[in-house]
Amino acid sequence: MRSKFKTEYMGRTVVTVVGLMIIAITLLITVFLVQKGAQTFTVLKYSVSQFFTDTKWDPFMSADDPKGSVGALTFIIGSIYVSFLALLFATPFAVACAIFITEISPKYGKKMLQPAVEIFVGIPSVVYGWLGFSVLCPFIAKIFNMPFGGEGLLSAAIVLSVMIFPTITTVAIDSIRNVPSEYKQASYGLGATRLQMIWHTSLPAAKQGILTGIVLGLARAFGEALAVSMVIGNKITIPKNILSRTSTLTTIIANQMGSAPDGTGMADSIWSMGLLLFVISFLFILMIRIIGKEREDKGAEK
Amino acid sequence: MSCKLLVENLNLYYSDIQALKDINMGIDEKKITALIGPSGCGKSTFLKTINRMNDLIPGVRITGKMTLDGEDIYSSSNDVTLLRKRVGMVFQKPNPFPVSIYDNIAYGPRRHGLKNKGRLDEIVEKSLKDSAMWDEVKDKLKKSALSLSGGQQQRLCIARALAVEPEVILLDEPTSALDPISTFKIEDLMQTLKETYTVIIVTHNMQQATRVADKTAFFLLGDLIEYDETEVIFTNPQNPKTLEYVSGHFG
Ligand SMILES: Nc1ncnc2c1ncn2[C@@H]1O[C@H](COP(=O)(O)OP(=O)(O)OP(=O)(O)O)[C@@H](O)[C@H]1O
Ligand SMILES: [Mg+2]
Numbered sequence: 001m002r003s004k005f006k007t008e009y010m011g012r013t014v015v016t017v018v019g020l021m022i023i024a025i026t027l028l029i030t031v032f033l034v035q036k037g038a039q040t041f042t043v044l045k046y047s048v049s050q051f052f053t054d055t056k057w058d059p060f061m062s063a064d065d066p067k068g069s070v071g072a073l074t075f076i077i078g079s080i081y082v083s084f085l086a087l088l089f090a091t092p093f094a095v096a097c098a099i100f101i102t103e104i105s106p107k108y109g110k111k112m113l114q115p116a117v118e119i120f121v122g123i124p125s126v127v128y129g130w131l132g133f134s135v136l137c138p139f140i141a142k143i144f145n146m147p148f149g150g151e152g153l154l155s156a157a158i159v160l161s162v163m164i165f166p167t168i169t170t171v172a173i174d175s176i177r178n179v180p181s182e183y184k185q186a187s188y189g190l191g192a193t194r195l196q197m198i199w200h201t202s203l204p205a206a207k208q209g210i211l212t213g214i215v216l217g218l219a220r221a222f223g224e225a226l227a228v229s230m231v232i233g234n235k236i237t238i239p240k241n242i243l244s245r246t247s248t249l250t251t252i253i254a255n256q257m258g259s260a261p262d263g264t265g266m267a268d269s270i271w272s273m274g275l276l277l278f279v280i281s282f283l284f285i286l287m288i289r290i291i292g293k294e295r296e297d298k299g300a301e302k
Numbered sequence: 303m304s305c306k307l308l309v310e311n312l313n314l315y316y317s318d319i320q321a322l323k324d325i326n327m328g329i330d331e332k333k334i335t336a337l338i339g340p341s342g343c344g345k346s347t348f349l350k351t352i353n354r355m356n357d358l359i360p361g362v363r364i365t366g367k368m369t370l371d372g373e374d375i376y377s378s379s380n381d382v383t384l385l386r387k388r389v390g391m392v393f394q395k396p397n398p399f400p401v402s403i404y405d406n407i408a409y410g411p412r413r414h415g416l417k418n419k420g421r422l423d424e425i426v427e428k429s430l431k432d433s434a435m436w437d438e439v440k441d442k443l444k445k446s447a448l449s450l451s452g453g454q455q456q457r458l459c460i461a462r463a464l465a466v467e468p469e470v471i472l473l474d475e476p477t478s479a480l481d482p483i484s485t486f487k488i489e490d491l492m493q494t495l496k497e498t499y500t501v502i503i504v505t506h507n508m509q510q511a512t513r514v515a516d517k518t519a520f521f522l523l524g525d526l527i528e529y530d531e532t533e534v535i536f537t538n539p540q541n542p543k544t545l546e547y548v549s550g551h552f553g
Contacts, residue, residue, distance in 0.1 A: 182397035186459070188358060189393070190410035190466055191386035200413065205400060 030278075037275025040268040046070050051272060057236050057252075059265030070269040072249070072276075074238050079248040081153060081239060082228060083221035086160035091214055094165050095203075098172035098210075103198050114173065120166040129230030132159035137231055144243055151233035152243045159231050160224060164217035171216060175209020176202055208295040212288050219284040223277065225250035249273050306331040306470060306500045307352065312366035314347060314356070321347045323524040325366070329517075334492060334501045336515035336532065338508070340547070343521040345504040349472050351375075352502070353389040354382050370470070387414060390463030394475040396455035398447035398462070403439055406447045406458060410466035425465050432498075433461035434491050453484025460491065471495065473503040477510065489514050508548060512536050520544045 040046050044066070054071025097117065101109030132155055140150030140158075179202050187197040203210070225248075233245025234255060247255075253270050260266040305328035314322035321344045329335050337345045347356070354375065356362045368375045375385060387410070398406050407426045416422060426443065430436040435457045439450075447458055456476055463471060473492075477485040492514050495501055505511050511518050512532060519529040520539075528535060528544045539545045 180397075182393065182395060183399055185355070185393060186397045186399065186462075187409070187413075189353065189355065189386060189391040190413060190462065191383040192410075192413045193383055196413050200409070201399065 036271040040272045078246040085157035089161035090165045094168035102176040125227040129227035132231040156232035168213040168217040171213030175206040179205040225254040310367040315363045317361040333516040336511040339521035389470040390468035391472045404443040429461040429465040
């Protein structure tokens with residue numbers, strides 16, 4: 001009796017402590033990021049509007065010369081362009097692939113295609129970056145006749161789309177599989193063809209799940225630094241067209257962190273961009289939550 | 303009186319398990335035919351051969367012949383989607399789509415190419431009237447079908463099946479998930495349906511079979527044991543197994 005009480009009590013204590021620690025660490029990171037990220041504006045007195053609307057990125061790098069500007073618009077736009085382009089490329093393939101695996105050829109899909117897709121998830125991003133740099137970029141350079149190499153927005157978006165494709169596909173597969181078979185039976189029973197069943201019954205019923213997958217993919221695209229940095233060209237200008245070299249919030253942090261001593265405009269503005277990325281990922285999670293909640297509400301009506 | 307559906311030497315195998323054994327029967331037009339028998343005897347399987355829903359199950363093999371108005375249901379030239387339009391089905395568990403009442407009814411006609419809004423409105427109204435639920439739902443056609451009660455959902459599913467203007471309606475234990483009042487409403491509805499449609503119903507409820515069916519077929523382990531007027535089956539069956547079953551002494 002007593003020993004059971006003891007182990008149970010101890011187990012519960014350990015779990016509670018660990019739980020509290022995780023909450024504490026998360027809170028600490030948030031507070032730290034907010035405090036550091038705000039210094040650009042509170043200590044160095046740059047204006048918030050400059051950060052969000054100016055394209056001039058020239059923060060001072062040594063404390064002797066406290067001047068310069070911290071306009072991050074280029075990176076914000078770079079991030080948005082490259083992520084949404086990647087999404088645009090990946091989503092149709094991912095949804096089509098999920099449909100194929102679940103509805104068209106479940107046997108072949110489950111045995112061959114799904115494992116293949118899952119392997120893609122585990123490949124380290126540096127490998128994607130290297131493949132992009134050494135295979136895709138020369139190819140793009142050749143097609144579009146770019147004498148200085150094919151690095152740029154398009155290459156980065158393609159590499160990213162390959163990286164987020166498995167994320168969207170796996171989530172979409174799960175949500176299409178979870179569509180109740182009664183709906184499919186009803187649809188076939190009314191004389192629908194297989195394509196009609198997929199288009200008018202399966203997909204609408206799986207809509208929320210597929211949307212969740214898309215947002216997850218978008219979040220991954222926004223957060224990826226290494227692979228993007230290897231193929232995007234890393235020029236600090238707003239892209240003029242789809243082939244332009246540019247930078248994103250993540251690539252500029254990765255590329256500039258070495259030259260950012262503490263207390264300089266460079267360091268603090270990097271913190272601010274880190275904070276911005278944190279806020280964006282928080283918004284993505286919020287979106288996923290809201291989509292999930294809608295699905296729950298719908299389910300509850302039954 | 304003519305046979306709408308003719309079944310000759312029908313055998314069905316799920317991979318190597320034989321679920322239907324040499325079935326021969328003719329189903330009368332504009333009558334209600336009940337299929338009874340213990341669980342697992344092949345009633346649902348038989349029902350699903352009529353609109354070829356078995357095609358969706360891998361490993362199913364069928365021999366023999368089944369004709370609808372003389373046309374071979376299983377001939378390769380027969381269009382399955384067209385067959386299912388002619389032979390509607392209502393399932394054991396009400397299964398409305400998670401969309402509005404209106405869109406549920408319009409689903410079938412839309413899939414068969416109807417786009418005209420006015421025509422769709424007419425079909426929705428007619429189907430709901432035919433399934434005796436127009437007055438209950440006419441003010442909330444845009445509301446989710448999932449907000450209806452179980453009994454209403456099942457009648458909605460019947461209305462949805464009627465919307466494609468079928469000739470035969472298959473009902474697989476349509477009231478087994480419903481309360482007595484909803485059950486009564488659906489039985490009532492069936493009596494009006496048979497003026498227009500050929501109705502085939504699977505039921506575990508003997509009273510239901512006696513109340514609604516003109517003819518009754520008794521299945522046992524994949525065999526059609528006896529098929530006759532409902533009254534004969536329940537009061538004077540020719541086969542002792544039938545008697546055993548309908549008198550409730552079945553072990
Ligand atoms: N998809 C399937 N794969 C393999 N065997 C099946 C399948 N569906 C049914 N069977 C088998 O076929 C036989 C007949 O099943 P069926 O569902 O037609 O019976 P039923 O008379 O409708 O029973 P119930 O009254 O329980 O609904 C059973 O032995 C069952 O196990
Ligand atoms: Mg059954």
